[in-house]
Amino acid sequence: MAKKRIAIDMDGVMADLNQHYIDWYYERTGEKVEKERLMGLPETTGFPQEGIVHHFLHTPGFFRTAPVMPGSQEVIRRLMENYEVFIVSAAVEFPQSLSEKIEWLAEHFPFISWKNIVFCGLKTIVRADYMIDDYDKNLRYFDGERLLFTAPHNINYQDYNRYDTWDDVAKFFGVQEAVTVTG
Incomplete structure (x- = not known):
């Protein structure tokens, strides 16, 4: 069978990826974002600088280094x-x-x-x-x-x-x- x-x-x-977004965002902006802030929002949104996280998806190394x-x-x-x-x-x-x-x-x-x-x-x-x-x-x-x-x-x-x-x-x-x- x-x-x-x-x-x-x-x-x-x-x-x-959600933790990865948070970590990469912090490394690039110095701003800490708690996961709770992202609850119920479309993926890659909810960060103070809108659009930057979506850019990560097109950045070499992003997918390779995900936890x-x-x-x-x-x-x-x-x-x-x-x-x-x-x-x-x-x-x-x-x-x-x-x-x-x-x-x-x-x-x-x-x-x-x-x-x-x-x-x-x-x-x-x-x-x-x-x-x-x-x-x-x-x-x-x-x-x-x-x-x-x-x-x-x-x-x-x-x-x-x-x-x-x-x-x-x-x-x-x-x-x-x-x-x-x-x-």
């Missing part, structure tokens, strides 16, 4: 024992991110084969049993089970089962007994 398939988003799910979401490595490694796992990123929107994301995955998730990495534009092409993503636009048209990974920009979404941490994801898939997730 074939393993069930899980499609996992990178940005905001495996890579903590790993706590617990993601351990849980994904465990999921791969019982599921077919694909990393699916709408990376084509930011062409310079393609090589950076490949390098980032090789460094932080070396156990994921290049054969299980999918870069696309729209994720409507994705066919899997489960999708873990932080965006409604990616989950809305997905035919399988939708797992919304909590991020400041999606805090007001009500239409999905919400997962705040990778520990929550581990519990959903029944792998929590083998994983200790710290934040």
